[in-house]
Amino acid sequence: MQTVICRKATETDVDELYELIEGYAQKGIMLPRSRQALSRLIDTFVVAELDEQIVGCGSLFKLGSDLVEIRSLGITEGHKGMGIGSKLISKLLEEAKRQGLPKVMALTYEVAFFIKNGFHVVEKEIFPEKVWTDCVHCPKQERCDEIAVLKILN
Numbered sequence: 602m603q604t605v606i607c608r609k610a611t612e613t614d615v616d617e618l619y620e621l622i623e624g625y626a627q628k629g630i631m632l633p634r635s636r637q638a639l640s641r642l643i644d645t646f647v648v649a650e651l652d653e654q655i656v657g658c659g660s661l662f663k664l665g666s667d668l669v670e671i672r673s674l675g676i677t678e679g680h681k682g683m684g685i686g687s688k689l690i691s692k693l694l695e696e697a698k699r700q701g702l703p704k705v706m707a708l709t710y711e712v713a714f715f716i717k718n719g720f721h722v723v724e725k726e727i728f729p730e731k732v733w734t735d736c737v738h739c740p741k742q743e744r745c746d747e748i749a750v751l752k753i754l755n
Contacts, residue, residue: 603651603652604651605649605650605651605656605657605683605684605685605688606649606650606651607647607648607649607650607688607689607691607692608647608648608650609644609646609647609648610643610644610646610647610648610658611643612640612643614643614646614648614655615636615639615640615643616636617648617654617655618634618639618646618648618655618658618673619634619635619636619639621655621657621658621675621677622634622639622658622673622675624675624677624678625675630710631673631675632672632673634673642660642662645660645661645662646658646659646660646673647659647660647689647692647693647696649676649685649688649689651680651685655677656676656677656680656685657674657675657676657677657680657685657686657688657689658673658674658675658689659671659672659673659674659675659689659690659692659693660672660673660674660693661693661696661697661700661705663700663702664706664728667702667703667704668702668704668705668706668728669697669700669702669704669705669706670705670706670707670708671690671693671705671706671707672707672708674686674689674690674707674709686714687714687717687718690715690718691718693705694752694754697754698754702754703753703754704751704752704753704754705720705751705752705754706723706728706749706750706751706752707720707749707750708725708747708748708749708750709747709748709750710746710747710748712748712750715750715752716750718752719752720750720751720752721750721751721752722748722749722750723749723750723751724749725747725748725749727749728749
């Protein structure tokens with residue numbers, strides 16, 4: 602079996618990132634990102650690569666001086682359950698530590714996955730920074746059904 606490599610995304614990854622995120626967005630479980638937005642935010646993304654193909658992605662978005670959000674975390678169909686998501690989380694947590702950001706949050710439907718990776722469930726109201734950046738643009742804003750999770754880094 603080939604090894605999954607997690608690395609910082611580059612401009613050449615934009616089309617594959619767009620396709621992966623768009624698949625989730627069409628199901629209503631991830632906010633869509635345009636190719637232009639992905640290109641502008643490419644330095645916030647990491648990708649998981651298997652046989653030179655992107656099989657997963659995730660990004661870190663700074664919400665405050667001590668808080669960062671994991672977002673756009675997804676794995677391609679056929680590659681779920683292989684530990685790729687956990688590898689991406691590990692890479693993103695490494696990056697948050699490197700940037701000196703002690704609190705990492707996410708809004709998710711995959712609570713068990715995040716708990717397995719050291720997060721705990723919290724009230725989403727404790728993140729006003731999130732509400733004013735992304736939630737104001739979300740079609741589910743008034744009836745959000747995602748669960749907030751948080752990890753404090755040591």
